Amino acid sequence: MANTEEKIYSVSEINSHVKDIIEYSFNGYVIVEGEISQLNKAQSGHIYITLKDETSSVKCTLWSARVSKMQVYPKVGLKALIKCKVSFYEKNGTYQLDIVGISSVSNGKFHELFEKLKLKLKDEGLFDIKFKNNLPKYPKSISIITSLTGSVIQDILKIIERRLPGVVIEIYACNVQGENCPTSIIKQLIEINKKNSSDVIIIARGGGSLEDLIGYNDEYLARQIYNSKIPIITAVGHETDTTIVDLVSDMRAATPSEAAEIATRESVSDILNCFYEFGNRLDNTLFNILNNKKYQLKENKNTIEKNNPENKINNYNQTVDIYTETLKTKLLSNLMSERNKMNALKVKLKSLDPISKISELELKINNNKEVLKNILNNILIQKKNIINLKNNKIKDINPLSILDKGYSVVYCDGKIASKTAEFKLDKNLKIRVTDGVIHSKVKEIKKN
Structure with missing residues (x-):
């Protein structure tokens, strides 16, 4: 039996603790070879x-979302540097590496050698464009x-x-x-330059892995290409691949x-x-010369005529x-202008006739009378409406207008009384109704 004082863990608790220990021990991403x-x-x-390595795996x-982002696609046998995050799967108590990047171990070495050689040859001027041969x-x-x-x-041929x-x-x-x-290519370059019968050299191979292209990053091959008197075009690997021979050659092809x-x-x-273009230009030149001569002859003929x-x-x-014809047109134009002026004066004279002026003024007076009459009628109607509104308002606020609705006003000792406390026995009352006054006396007082 277990000691009751010892803490008993569940499997889930153990796995949770292990997960915390493993994942926090490797803070962030790690690189595993x-x-x-x-x-x-x-x-x-x-x-x-x-x-795996020599002893463990x-x-x-x-x-899947990260596969397309990998620099190197994983394959069996690849010696790789894997950038990953250590994660623990609590459900079955195992841990794994979540991969975010893969690179080849050899690629890193090749790239380092490539960059060193590239810098060395660049400093010596082997890549300078001024030293490159022109293609024929x-x-x-x-x-x-x-x-x-x-x-x-086959494609080249x-x-x-x-x-x-x-x-x-x-x-x-x-x-x-x-x-x-590299040595086989150097041998052929020496042979071609010795024969000196070619106008241009093509060095080509299809795509391949970085390891396959190592030979084209050879320093001696690069110097042989640089020293070639015959222009060289290189086409090595895929379009994205760049080798030393591509940089030193006279022209690089994808x-x-x-x-x-x-x-x-x-x-x-x-x-x-x-x-064809030269022939067309020649035809056009001859055509233009003939046309110019024809034009000169025509000009000379015109001069004689x-x-x-x-x-x-x-x-x-x-x-x-x-x-x-110009004089006739001018005279007719002047006559028409004078006639238009005369017609305009007639129209103006007619507009100044006293009889027509008087008729026009009478019409205006009559129109103004109608307008004034309408204005006065509108003012009277507005005033009547205002008086009616005020009368209705006075009726509404008159305290005695409520008598028409069946109510009455009771006076006791000359004052309006509305509560039992304001009445006394044997007091005379005056009750006002809508059409007169009633006199009475208090005989009994009861409260609700």
Whole structure:
């Protein structure tokens, strides 16, 4: 039997205490390093992960709302740095890590090396735009350094052959990942620059993980690209990936297909369009020259015709006719103006006629009489209404008007009495009713 003095805890109480101890021991977020050994994605989108090291493992949960925000998507075998919050699940007495961020352990190391090399080469001026070679507008020969297998080389060839058929294409195979990647590319760059028959070089590979692109962050490869006398276009990884070779090359393309388009920026159709445009400009120039000559001939002909004596005489006659018509128009205009003035004076004279003035004044007087009469009638009606209202008001406030409703006023000793205390036995009373006065005497007094 347990000692009755010892406190007995329930399972829920124990779990609650453990939860407080665990969660308050790790204040805020913590970063845990380990390898993902198990991964299960539920239909709800939540991902349940087991993270382990050499001796232990722990359960982790990545809620569906946070999956899209992860820098690195979790996968089995990934050595990861997990930013999380330690939480205790009271219901079954277990703890887990709630994940808010995932990054690769190797990614951090790669990024540190990348930034150091990037800063070093930048300080040496390898990224300066003033040292970059200009791309040829019409390349006759293009060298491609990439893998001979995969879709990258096929996409590049397809675009170049479509945009600039007839251009010489030289393909140089290389390792696109692994330890031999940078040295194989350096070897091909040396070979191409030694031959010196290419106008532009494309270094390309498809997308991949950060580990796959390590070879393109090699310092010796970057220096070989910088020293190349032939312009170089790089298209390495996805559009969001940036490598050292992209920074040092003469032009960076987002994709291998875009690199092919940049190398053949002036396609056959563009060249044909230039010819057509030049032909059109030539046609327009000749057309304008001919038109100018025609215009000059026309001007010379007009000058000769203007100086012809017969034309001058005709012009003078036409001028006289114009002046004659102008004079006629002016005279008619003056006559019409004077006639309008005369009509206006007649109208004004008619308006000043005494007879019409008298009639107008009589009409005004009659109208004013009617208006005055209406005003006086309105005033009389208003005054009558006021008198009636005052009479009604006097009647309403007259204390004797209540007698008409069956009430009476009782006087005792000449005063109005309304209570039993104001009456005495054998006192004479005067009772006033609506049509006269009644005299009486008090015989008996009763109170309610």
